Amino acid sequence: MMRSMIIGIVKETQFKRVAIAPSAKSKLDKLGLNPWIESGAGIEAGFTDAMYGENQFNIASRSEILSNADILVSISPLGEEELGKMKKGALYISMFAPYQNPDVIAGLNQFDLNIVSMDMVPRTTLAQAMDVLSSMASLAGYKAVLKAADHYNNMFPMMMTAAGTIPPTKVMVLGAGVAGLQAIATAKRLGAVVEAFDTRAAAKEEVMSLGASFVEVEGAADDRGAGGYAVQQSEEYLQRQRALVQERALKSNIIIATAQVRGKKAPLLVTEETITNMKPGSVIVDLAASTGGNCAFTQNNATIVRNGVVIIGNSDLADELCGVASTLFSNNILNFLQMAVQNGSLNLSEENEIIRSALISKAH
Ligand code: NAD
Numbered sequence: 001m002m003r004s005m006i007i008g009i010v011k012e013t014q015f016k017r018v019a020i021a022p023s024a025k026s027k028l029d030k031l032g033l034n035p036w037i038e039s040g041a042g043i044e045a046g047f048t049d050a051m052y053g054e055n056q057f058n059i060a061s062r063s064e065i066l067s068n069a070d071i072l073v074s075i076s077p078l079g080e081e082e083l084g085k086m087k088k089g090a091l092y093i094s095m096f097a098p099y100q101n102p103d104v105i106a107g108l109n110q111f112d113l114n115i116v117s118m119d120m121v122p123r124t125t126l127a128q129a130m131d132v133l134s135s136m137a138s139l140a141g142y143k144a145v146l147k148a149a150d151h152y153n154n155m156f157p158m159m160m161t162a163a164g165t166i167p168p169t170k171v172m173v174l175g176a177g178v179a180g181l182q183a184i185a186t187a188k189r190l191g192a193v194v195e196a197f198d199t200r201a202a203a204k205e206e207v208m209s210l211g212a213s214f215v216e217v218e219g220a221a222d223d224r225g226a227g228g229y230a231v232q233q234s235e236e237y238l239q240r241q242r243a244l245v246q247e248r249a250l251k252s253n254i255i256i257a258t259a260q261v262r263g264k265k266a267p268l269l270v271t272e273e274t275i276t277n278m279k280p281g282s283v284i285v286d287l288a289a290s291t292g293g294n295c296a297f298t299q300n301n302a303t304i305v306r307n308g309v310v311i312i313g314n315s316d317l318a319d320e321l322c323g324v325a326s327t328l329f330s331n332n333i334l335n336f337l338q339m340a341v342q343n344g345s346l347n348l349s350e351e352n353e354i355i356r357s358a359l360i361s362k363a364h
Contacts, residue, residue, distance in 0.1 A: 004344060007337075008069030009037040010062055012076060016044035016322035019073040019093075021330040025055040031337055032344035036060045036068065045326040071346075073333055080107065088112040089363045091346055093333060095119045095132065098360055099263040100291070108361040114348055115361040116340075118332065123228045127354050129335040134178045135328040136318040141182030141258065143317040144285040145171070148254045149190060151283045151303075151310045157191025168193050172252040173212070174245065174269050174294050175259030176203040177230075179287055183256040184212045195248065197241070197259070197269075199223070199230050215248060217241045229262045238267055246274040255284040257294035270295040280308025289313030 007028060009020045018041045020028075028035050036058040039049055049059050065072070066085040072078075077094040086092060089112060096117040098104045108115050118132045128134070148171075149156060158168040171187040173180045173196040180196060184207060187194045194212035198204070199220040207214045217240055223231045233241070249255060249270060260266050266288035275284075275297060286293045289300040297306045298313040305311070318325040340348055340355060350356040 004032045004034045005070035005341070005346075006068050007033040007035050007071040007073065008060075008065035009035065009041055010065055010072070010074050010078070011038045011041040012074065014076045015316075015319050017075055017319055017326045017329060018042040018045050018047060018322075019075050019326070019329055019333060021045075021327045022047050022051045022055045022057065023327065024330050024334055025057070027334045027338070031341045033071065033337070033341065034058070036065050038062050038065055042326070045322040047326070071337070071341075075329060080111075083108075083111050083113065086111070086113060090114070091116065091340070091348070093118060093336070096360060105360050111361070112364050113361065114346070114359060114363045116336070116355075116358045117360045118336070118358065120358045120360060121336070121354055122357050130332045130339075130354070132329055132332045135332055136325060137178035137258075138182045139321045139325050139328070140287055140315075140317040141179035141256070142186045143320055144179070144256050144258075144287055144314075145183050145186040145190065145254075147312060147314075147317070148256065148283045148285050151312070152254060153281050154253065156187070169254060170195075170252045171254040171256065172196070172245075172248055174255065174257045175230075175288070176200075176207045176214075177258060177260070179258040180256070181206055181210065183258065184210045187254070187256070188212065192254070197245065199233055199237075199259075215244060217244055230260070232261050232264055233267065238269075241267075242269055242271055242274070245269050246271065246277070249274050249278055253279065253282050255282070255295075257284060257286040257288055257298075259294050260288050260291055265292040266294055268292075268294065268296065272296040275309050275311070276307050278307065278309050282308075283310045283312070285312045285314070285317075287315055287317065290315035 039059050071091045073093045091114045093116045096104050121127045156169045159166040169192045171192040171194045173183050176196045176198040196207045197215050204214045221231050286298040288294045289298050300313045303312045
């Protein structure tokens with residue numbers, strides 16, 4: 001009888017999330033995969049070793065997993081030393097963001113491994129079920145609004161009380177992609193008045209369908225052919241946009257900044273002058289912090305206060321929802337594996353557009 005392939009899951013070193021949840025077991029069975037998980041890998045996401053054990057995961061050490069896995073999954077990439085310990089010809093699935101650092105691919109080519117970077121899966125309807133960027137961005141957009149609300153010294157909804165009428169909070173969202181749209185929906189649910197900026201023409205209708213208003217800056221560069229992503233705008237456009245952002249920011253209480261251009265530095269949209277003139281007590285959550293941020297003072301992974309404005313720089317807010325984030329990531333991976341594993345063996349056919357895009361390095 002053919003030995004079933006081992007799928008290994010290691011404990012994350014940078015995140016509270018885990019790549020595969022215990023609930024994945026029935027789908028792994030259907031694929032003929034035998035799961036091994038590092039002891040303690042799911043604990044911070046609320047999944048104990050006992051829960052994995054009940055689902056017939058084999059609890060193993062990290063080194064046993066590295067040397068035995070036919071398929072290995074992690075959210076943040078392993079370093080070269082650990083990649084060197086993996087079985088030759090194995091499939092390793094992680095998130096390498098090669099669009100931020102193209103050298104990463106040359107480094108991976110030295111290993112006799114098939115390497116899939118889930119952040120290279122195309123943003124198409126067909127690939128939606130395995131789109132980890134969307135799953136994580138959606139959670140981050142939601143959490144960004146809750147974080148802002150928590151730091152804000154007022155409440156979001158309009159309220160008429162015997163002691164007086166409280167006006168609704170004004171929220172401005174910069175970038176209406178996956179995170180921005182979820183931030184709009186969340187802020188609306190909390191009762192805020194919301195407006196949003198984006199450079200992509202397609203975003204206008206989506207923003208308006210959520211009940212927010214869309215602030216248009218004329219003359220954005222054409223993004224057709226960029227795979228749904230935004231393209232870099234001219235300095236002249238950005239200057240006009242910054243002026244309009246400033247005008248609106250002075251009337252806002254909360255800014256959720258999510259504007260990014262894949263593979264480039266995030267556009268600076270909220271200047272020092274804007275922050276200096278904003279109302280003290282305002283809160284900015286900058287989800288673009290890891291690519292430079294949309295605000296002048298943003299520091300990645302830090303919360304600072306300037307002119308009484310709280311500026312939170314965090315591009316990993318999905319990790320603060322590590323339970324649901326792990327479950328969604330796990331579902332995305334299982335959906336990918338349903339395509340990449342057939343009859344108990346790997347089927348990495350590059351005729352498949354999703355595999356061709358995501359397979360960034362091939363076994364020799
Ligand atoms: P992202 O994180 O790369 O960027 C966030 C948003 O910032 C984008 O909407 C972008 O247009 C916007 N932006 C860039 N420069 C800006 C500026 N100067 N001012 C204001 N906004 C600016 O984007 P994302 O959320 O990863 O989404 C990327 C694209 O993929 C979107 O078009 C999204 O709709 C699309 N998408 C499609 C599918 C699908 O069809 N299955 C799934 C997910 C995402």
